Amino acid sequence: MSLTFRPPRSILRLLLGGVALACLVAAALFAAGFAVVSAVARGPVPDFSGRPLRVGVGWLPPPDTPDMRLYMEEGFELDLAAVLAGALAAELRLVRIAPEAAEQALKAGEVDLVVTRAGAEDPLRRRARVVETGFSSGLSLAMRSDRPLKAWSALQGRTVCVTEANAHGLALAVRLGAQVRVLRAPAQALMSVRTGECDAALHDRALLDPLFGKMSWQKFSATLPAVEPTDLVVAVAPDDAGLAEAVEGALKPLSNSQTWQARREKWAATVSFEVYRDQVAADCH
Known part of the structure; x- marks a missing residue:
């Protein structure tokens, strides 16, 4: 046996009104709190007019x-x-x-x-x-397509070109036991692969991909899966x-x-x- 209680409409209106008022107050408090938090999070706008x-x-x-x-x-x-x-x-x-x-x-x-x-x-x-x-991007290699290395471990003892700015790539090549040749710029490292002075050049894969899409680089577009993103x-x-x-x-x-x-x-x-x-x-x- 179950009982159903139906309160008078006046009580319902009072209850619903109270809920709505509570919701409005809560929303106002939340908005105010958010505004305060946002103001704190933003902080002062920096001014560099007097210094670099x-x-x-x-x-x-x-x-x-x-x-x-x-x-x-x-x-x-x-x-x-x-x-x-x-x-x-x-x-x-x-x-x-x-x-x-x-x-x-x-x-x-x-x-x-x-x-x-x-x-x-x-x-x-x-x-x-x-x-x-x-x-x-992760790091990857540019190599000759006719004699590519098959795995990252194969870099041990091989000559790998890395640029001065590529500290991440330099550290990876050293860990793998490569003979590292540090050059000034990416163009110099990549040209050394074309001339045979380096077995591979180490760069961001995200930058090598558009390079490999050029016809002039098809013979030098062998690579390995990117690592250490x-x-x-x-x-x-x-x-x-x-x-x-x-x-x-x-x-x-x-x-x-x-x-x-x-x-x-x-x-x-x-x-x-x-x-x-x-x-x-x-x-x-």
């Missing part, structure tokens, strides 16, 4: 080269540093910071931000405000929420896949031209 924006990077290019040739760099750290300085209306000052020293440099106030590569488990992600740029990020001190938000806003229109695809293709086209230029110059001498 100090950007930590893992490598600085030489002021010039003996033959005054310019080269496309290994990655996009320097480009992003310039973009951020422009977006913040600041003079840019690059500061060389070892990747493992990024956290300390931010904490000590030696730099305002660091543009670097970070893996999924990098401690920097827990100890700094990290803004993603939209670019990520990292993301290109901008790290800011944990207590500098305003700068982190400004960086995020500056990067947002540049971080989509189409923009990065265009950057990757430009990198490949420029490096391919530089290899051709240097090889022709070498043949002329």
Whole structure:
């Protein structure tokens, strides 16, 4: 046996009105709390009108080269540093910071931000405000297609070309027991594969793929599965929420896949031209 209780309509209206009022109060409190949290999270907008924006990077290019040739760099750290300085209306000052020293440099106030590569488990992600740029890649190889190495372990004892800026690639080649040849720029490393001076050149797979799509690189497009993926990020001190938000806003229109695809293709086209230029110059001498 069951009983059904139907309260009078006046009581129902009173109960429903109370619930609605409670919901409105809760919503108002939530919105107010969110506004307070957001204001705290945003922090003051940074002002660089009186001083330069100090950007930590893992490598600085030489002021010039003996033959005054310019080269496309290994990655996009320097480009992003310039973009951020422009977006913040600041003079840019690059500061060389070892990747493992990024956290300390931010904490000590030696730099305002660091543009670097970070893996999924990098401690920097827990100890700094990290803004993603939209670019990520693992390391891979460019080799001759007629005699490629079959596994990463086969690099032991082989000559591998790595650029000065590619600290991650250098560390990997050393761990694998390769005979490492460090060169100034990607074009020089890749040309050494074409000339046979190096068995392989080590670069980001995301940059090698558009290069391998060119007909002139089909004979030098052998590779191995990418390893040790990292993301290109901008790290800011944990207590500098305003700068982190400004960086995020500056990067947002540049971080989509189409923009990065265009950057990757430009990198490949420029490096391919530089290899051709240097090889022709070498043949002329």
